[in-house]
Amino acid sequence: MAFEDLLEDPVIQKYLHELVGPTGMPVAAAPPDGEVTDEELAEELGLELNDVRRALFILYENDLASYRRVRDEDSGWLTYLWTFQYDNIPENLEEELHRLLEGMEERRDYERDHQFYLCEVDSIRFEFEEAMEFGFECPECGSPLESMENSRLLESVEDRIAELRDELGVDRDREPAEA
Known part of the structure; x- marks a missing residue:
């Protein structure tokens, strides 16, 4: 993907x-050639330094920019010359997707391994142990806690996991390693 196309991609x-964030976007969206x-940059973009x-x-923390320091011989001041390195964006996005997949798999396991109760008045969800501690009454309003079916949520999480695995080319039958 050409550099210009990379920056026009809505995902990127x-x-x-x-x-x-919104205040830094002008810096990220229009990287200059060279140092x-x-x-x-602040002057060119009309932004606060x-x-x-x-x-x-x-950008530096995410391996998308680098700098080199140059000391002024007369004043001794250091000047930082920045270079943008957006070639790393596809790799960074893939890492983000892997982290998301891992998080979704953890969420799936959490939803599978717990029984939930719901206060229908305050829309607060409790794990079984919490509900039992409260005598199956909402600590906020005193309403009875009802057993909550989470199969639709679990199905949604499973669907998202399947999408992520397809996108990443990860084997569908792979279960997360036991810790």
Whole structure:
């Protein structure tokens, strides 16, 4: 995928937005060619220097930007020259999907392994042990807690797991390793 196409991809735009937020998005969405200072970016984009620095640091933490320091011989000041490295975005997105898959598998196991009770008045869900501690009465309003069927939620989680496995090319029959 060409660099320009990469930045026009809505999934990648959303990923960058999730990383840097709305104030950092102008920095992430229009990376210059070559090296640039944070001051140059702030001036060019009309942003506060702190917002630019925050966005650059987040991009750096996610291996999407790097910098080199140059010391001014006269003043001794350090200047940071930033370079954007968006080639790592597809790999980062795949890692995110693997983390999401792992989280969904944990959620599936949690939903399978627990029995739940619901306060229909306050819409609060309790595990069996919590419900028992409260005498099967809602601690907020005193209403009786009703046994809750979570098969629709479990089915939704299973469907999402299947989608993620398909997208990642992970074997459907694979169960998470026991800890």
